[in-house]
Amino acid sequence: MSAERTQGGSSAGSARAIDGGRFGRGAEPPSERKHEFSVVGRPLPKIDAWTKVTGETKYADDLVLPRMAHGKLLRSPHGHALIKRIDAARARALPGVYAAVTGADLPRVKFGILPVSQDEEVLCTEKVRMVGDAVAAVAAVDEETAERACRLIDVEYEPLPALMSIEESLAHPEIRIHEYGDGPNVHKSVALQFGDVEAAFAKADLVREDVFYYEGNTHLPMEQHAAVAHAGPDGKLTLWSSTQTPHYVHRVLAKALDMPAAHVRVVATPVGGGFGGKTDPFAHEIVACHLSRLTGRPVKIALTREEVFYAHRGRHPVLMWLKTGFTRQGDITGCHIKTWLDGGAYGSYGVASTFYTGVINPVTYKMPVYKFEGARVFTNKPPCGPKRGHGTPQPRFALEVQIDKAAEQLGLDPADMRRRIAAEPFTKTANHLTVTTTGLVECIDRVVEASGWRAKWRGWRFRAPASPAQPVLGEASEGAPEGGARRSEAPSEKKRGVGLACSAYLTGAGTAIYWNDMPHSGVLLRADRSGAVTILCGATDIGQGSDSILAYLPAEVLGIAPKDVHVHPADTSLTPVDLGSYSSRVTLMCGMAAIQAAERLKTVIAKAVAGKLEVGPGELVFRDGKVGAPEEWDKAVTFARAVELAEAMHGVLAFPGSYAPPKRAGKYKGGGVGPSPCYSYTACVVELTVDEETGEVELHDVWIAHDVGRALNPLLVEGQTEGSVYMGIGEALMEGQVFRKGVHKQPSMLDYKSPTTLEMPEVHTILVETDDPEGPFGAKEAGQGPLLPVPPAIANAIYHAVGVRCDEVPIAPEMILKGLERRRQGKAARVGPEKIPVFKFKEPLVVESAFGQPAEAIAVRPFQS
Amino acid sequence: MMRLPPFTYLAPRTLGDAATALAEHGRDAMVVAGGTDLYPNMKRLQFEPKVLVGLRGIRDLRGVRGSAREGLTIGAGTTLSAVAGHPEIAARYPALATAAGLVSSPQLRNMGTLGGNVCVDTRCNYYNQSHEWRKAVGFCMKKDGDICLVAPASPRCWAVSSSDTAPVLWSLGARVRLVAASGERTVEVSALYQDDGIAYLAKQPGEILTEILLPPADGWKSAYLKLRRRGSFDFPVLGVAVALRLEGARVGEARIVLGAVASTPRPADVAAAALVGERLTPELIARVADLAAGPSKPLDNTDFTHPYRKKMTRVFVARALRALAGLDGSGRPVEEVA
Numbered sequence A: 001m002s003a004e005r006t007q008g009g010s011s012a013g014s015a016r017a018i019d020g021g022r023f024g025r026g027a028e029p030p031s032e033r034k035h036e037f038s039v040v041g042r043p044l045p046k047i048d049a050w051t052k053v054t055g056e057t058k059y060a061d062d063l064v065l066p067r068m069a070h071g072k073l074l075r076s077p078h079g080h081a082l083i084k085r086i087d088a089a090r091a092r093a094l095p096g097v098y099a100a101v102t103g104a105d106l107p108r109v110k111f112g113i114l115p116v117s118q119d120e121e122v123l124c125t126e127k128v129r130m131v132g133d134a135v136a137a138v139a140a141v142d143e144e145t146a147e148r149a150c151r152l153i154d155v156e157y158e159p160l161p162a163l164m165s166i167e168e169s170l171a172h173p174e175i176r177i178h179e180y181g182d183g184p185n186v187h188k189s190v191a192l193q194f195g196d197v198e199a200a201f202a203k204a205d206l207v208r209e210d211v212f213y214y215e216g217n218t219h220l221p222m223e224q225h226a227a228v229a230h231a232g233p234d235g236k237l238t239l240w241s242s243t244q245t246p247h248y249v250h251r252v253l254a255k256a257l258d259m260p261a262a263h264v265r266v267v268a269t270p271v272g273g274g275f276g277g278k279t280d281p282f283a284h285e286i287v288a289c290h291l292s293r294l295t296g297r298p299v300k301i302a303l304t305r306e307e308v309f310y311a312h313r314g315r316h317p318v319l320m321w322l323k324t325g326f327t328r329q330g331d332i333t334g335c336h337i338k339t340w341l342d343g344g345a346y347g348s349y350g351v352a353s354t355f356y357t358g359v360i361n362p363v364t365y366k367m368p369v370y371k372f373e374g375a376r377v378f379t380n381k382p383p384c385g386p387k388r389g390h391g392t393p394q395p396r397f398a399l400e401v402q403i404d405k406a407a408e409q410l411g412l413d414p415a416d417m418r419r420r421i422a423a424e425p426f427t428k429t430a431n432h433l434t435v436t437t438t439g440l441v442e443c444i445d446r447v448v449e450a451s452g453w454r455a456k457w458r459g460w461r462f463r464a465p466a467s468p469a470q471p472v473l474g475e476a477s478e479g480a481p482e483g484g485a486r487r488s489e490a491p492s493e494k495k496r497g498v499g500l501a502c503s504a505y506l507t508g509a510g511t512a513i514y515w516n517d518m519p520h521s522g523v524l525l526r527a528d529r530s531g532a533v534t535i536l537c538g539a540t541d542i543g544q545g546s547d548s549i550l551a552y553l554p555a556e557v558l559g560i561a562p563k564d565v566h567v568h569p570a571d572t573s574l575t576p577v578d579l580g581s582y583s584s585r586v587t588l589m590c591g592m593a594a595i596q597a598a599e600r601l602k603t604v605i606a607k608a609v610a611g612k613l614e615v616g617p618g619e620l621v622f623r624d625g626k627v628g629a630p631e632e633w634d635k636a637v638t639f640a641r642a643v644e645l646a647e648a649m650h651g652v653l654a655f656p657g658s659y660a661p662p663k664r665a666g667k668y669k670g671g672g673v674g675p676s677p678c679y680s681y682t683a684c685v686v687e688l689t690v691d692e693e694t695g696e697v698e699l700h701d702v703w704i705a706h707d708v709g710r711a712l713n714p715l716l717v718e719g720q721t722e723g724s725v726y727m728g729i730g731e732a733l734m735e736g737q738v739f740r741k742g743v744h745k746q747p748s749m750l751d752y753k754s755p756t757t758l759e760m761p762e763v764h765t766i767l768v769e770t771d772d773p774e775g776p777f778g779a780k781e782a783g784q785g786p787l788l789p790v791p792p793a794i795a796n797a798i799y800h801a802v803g804v805r806c807d808e809v810p811i812a813p814e815m816i817l818k819g820l821e822r823r824r825q826g827k828a829a830r831v832g833p834e835k836i837p838v839f840k841f842k843e844p845l846v847v848e849s850a851f852g853q854p855a856e857a858i859a860v861r862p863f864q865s
Numbered sequence B: 001m002m003r004l005p006p007f008t009y010l011a012p013r014t015l016g017d018a019a020t021a022l023a024e025h026g027r028d029a030m031v032v033a034g035g036t037d038l039y040p041n042m043k044r045l046q047f048e049p050k051v052l053v054g055l056r057g058i059r060d061l062r063g064v065r066g067s068a069r070e071g072l073t074i075g076a077g078t079t080l081s082a083v084a085g086h087p088e089i090a091a092r093y094p095a096l097a098t099a100a101g102l103v104s105s106p107q108l109r110n111m112g113t114l115g116g117n118v119c120v121d122t123r124c125n126y127y128n129q130s131h132e133w134r135k136a137v138g139f140c141m142k143k144d145g146d147i148c149l150v151a152p153a154s155p156r157c158w159a160v161s162s163s164d165t166a167p168v169l170w171s172l173g174a175r176v177r178l179v180a181a182s183g184e185r186t187v188e189v190s191a192l193y194q195d196d197g198i199a200y201l202a203k204q205p206g207e208i209l210t211e212i213l214l215p216p217a218d219g220w221k222s223a224y225l226k227l228r229r230r231g232s233f234d235f236p237v238l239g240v241a242v243a244l245r246l247e248g249a250r251v252g253e254a255r256i257v258l259g260a261v262a263s264t265p266r267p268a269d270v271a272a273a274a275l276v277g278e279r280l281t282p283e284l285i286a287r288v289a290d291l292a293a294g295p296s297k298p299l300d301n302t303d304f305t306h307p308y309r310k311k312m313t314r315v316f317v318a319r320a321l322r323a324l325a326g327l328d329g330s331g332r333p334v335e336e337v338a
């Protein structure tokens, strides 16, 4: 894998260099200060790298407490059934069993991550809604005994018809999975319109309507969820759990166990991969607590891999209808998307997911007019939720493939077309989102150049059979007609192709999941006479490196080494609240809070040292573990000495830092989903070979340029980018959370196909830096965005290679062969969904488009002073 | 995590002790070699033996003896890594080295044995699931149920023979030695398998497979191609083993055996017969590939769709033959690649 970096593109609005005053740098002109970072921008190892690679890291399942019992959940074998009777007596009688409980033993409350979807029971009491719903639980001397005891619990069910698809759920309003929602089996239905789409289509030279399907898939973290609970004799409860959101788990435990939140402590253990799969509170966490209260012993529950597939909260299967108007030059006149999400059995983050299938699209390209209708449907399957890219890879796939089709009809180079329509910096989108910096144009230019796009793409090779509805508008582009582009190659069943796609993603959700005016992220920073700095922050490191960021940023501000910073993450009794590791929010939000706290400490230290050295505090520089005036650097004091001076002057040195995003939500109902402090941008080129005999796809190279604002640690950004590419490849080519005969078809690591290292192509990562005014030292997100362009770039490259349009993922070899067969028969070589459900969306909320309005560079943020 | 059910583990040092232990415990006992197939199956409660007779401590079961000239003898306890990396096997029985080297993943090949691979349980995606999953779907006849969930009207089980080496060994004309407390026998690999997902081995429970005997390699060429979703880890969902003895430019003898399309490795005898006495021209290869697809009868119980696996049989047989004939995809001769 290779990587490179560039600084600020002309399109990025990067006239604003880093604000020297903000970071308390010396007196040099700002342009030089950029290169003066001591920690930021360096490819340092993660602070937990050594413990991880040597196996020292203690994950939740590694915890063993004295007298600990092992818990196990009994899960429903039915997709949809009424519970007539549960009797755990036989389980209780088994030697080695400490407790066996059912839902009747727990407080009768429902819970869920979103306040509007409190629809989960810890242990189902009346009804089960999926195979895998928990109905009872056991704590025993060991896991084997707990498992055996579960089999001794008698449950009598009355099966109901299970609804296993969007179509089935909509077709059977008489069978209700839940009683609440926006219609029979409709969890949520939204309709928003910004401007007059019909008028926009009337202005277009080309209007395309396409239908796409994106199969559901799951996170597949290496670590299976585990939790250890300990209800102490003092009546307080501690839960250690592999969770991305200890704060939300804390709130839910208090509710579900009917305990004061003040007596509950949640510690997030190091997480062995989350990707959104550990972002909800789960039944096993609550049950472990309850069993611990009952038995007076610590209780561990570790899920099996199969149970992780049932916990799920993964990518929603989404069916999409997309209609877009284009001018002859490739400009978008307007866009209308309808999405149907297969939500599974519970709400989870589904309301947000539904919005996300619509609201982020206008951030990437100039879309003056936009309409979005979406509906999330309940089915009797494990609930879907937030997986890396949350709700946006599906419409991204649709939009990027459709743009490719339009470019072909218009006779345009798809790279040039996207470059032309890229969103402008510091403007608003049709749906009132604020775009600050964008490096999209530079990202496109960089991948085009690095991949040799111009030499490889060489025009549209295949011509769709002429259809009166969709005429070819442009002149035939440069390059050979059908088949000709390959005339020089040896005849072979293996055909090469390149494809391109772009995307944008949010850097942290602009609103919390429950309404409040408090910080989204907080830190507490203290300095010690030893010269060590300790930072406490509720953030959870799920492998993305947030602990490292919490060390780097204070180290940068205070001029010390990251190793001198101790990081204490995610412990609700010790650390200020951070909302959790989701929506790519941590680096930005914790980072801003950490910088604020470090600046506060720095000010105090500077005052003390200034007194000692008899210079003005503003003249001091913090660098190389010392504090002093640059002109008299030989008199500079060590950082430890500086802390002593400051502590003598001010007392204990401990400073809070708080962050909440700028309040920029659109002033309409639903305007709260989509706003973010800033958006990352990505462009991607894929080169691959398709075997025309087998339909197999072999990926050779992926060039991906990501506008990360600033790479605080380029090594970590590259890691996130490569990981995203990997995940995108899996979603594009093989992964599917699919069901047969009412059960998950392949709930195992072997049979749920996810790529191995052998399927990984060479990834060429290019980091583009736009220095966003909203981010810490200008940084934006990197954890999710780079996944988004990968599936459509693959689909577009397959088309370029063999002329088959795959409007559905995963793209199985069978699909490509089917497309080739259609080609041979002279039919349109398209494979994908043929129809959309009969469904009436509610009347859209019509709001004026804010497209193109200037957006202020720096918005007012709460807690800034 | 999933836990093993309780069992007693015996670790005999000699073959005789192992055979005696098996005889003594009868139906309660099973042998285990590398355990890479059996232990996962036990966790899913597909087997609940009270006694496991471990073969790992028996030195005589490991290693390769003899020469390709006279025929090689491979101990059943030889690991797949050792088989794949053995220079003489790689040079003279390349299909076997290829097949052994394509089994699952490097870690599993370091544990898994050739004997275990020959005896590996048949697979089906209604069967290779946890007890709880199988309960949810209503159990199948291979374990705990009465019907076949792939072919509900069928009186028999359609689990798939999923060994990579079995079709190769069959195509090479290999034999296996089976040792029991009551005596021993040697059988053709082709006689070891039966087309039944449950009773897939024509072997008594008390018999231990001790050796795989390969006939002399002189004059033979062989190839193995495997269809699976990913480049590692995955079982075959189609295996094509081809062995040819060439007499000048013409085929003297030929065997084509298909893996993972039935409950047994399945020979494509009509196709193989069509090769004999002929030159390996692109036209002949196309005809033979069509014929070979005939006996390929996959069902919908593995990864990929079964029509696709059937379709690929043709493609893979043609590719294997082209490789052996030194022809590239277009039918033109290419340089032989070692």
Ligand SMILES: Cc1cc2nc3c(=O)[nH]c(=O)nc-3n(C[C@H](O)[C@H](O)[C@H](O)COP(=O)(O)OP(=O)(O)OC[C@H]3O[C@@H](n4cnc5c(N)ncnc54)[C@H](O)[C@@H]3O)c2cc1C
Residues within 6 Å of the ligand: A750, B030, B031, B032, B033, B034, B035, B036, B037, B038, B039, B040, B055, B076, B077, B080, B102, B103, B104, B105, B108, B111, B112, B113, B114, B115, B116, B117, B118, B119, B120, B121, B162, B163, B164, B165, B207, B208, B209, B210, B233, B234, B235, B236
């Ligand atoms: C994730 C995964 C992927 C896999 N992929 C593949 C694959 O791609 N291709 C493939 O072919 N296999 C695959 N396997 C199965 C297995 O790893 C191999 O077949 C391996 O060769 C089995 O050998 P073993 O020594 O581990 O057998 P064991 O598990 O020890 O035994 C397997 C069976 O054979 C019997 N047995 C073993 N040795 C003898 C003997 N000497 N005499 C009589 N009976 C015996 C046992 O009683 C048992 O029934 C995979 C397994 C896993 C877990």
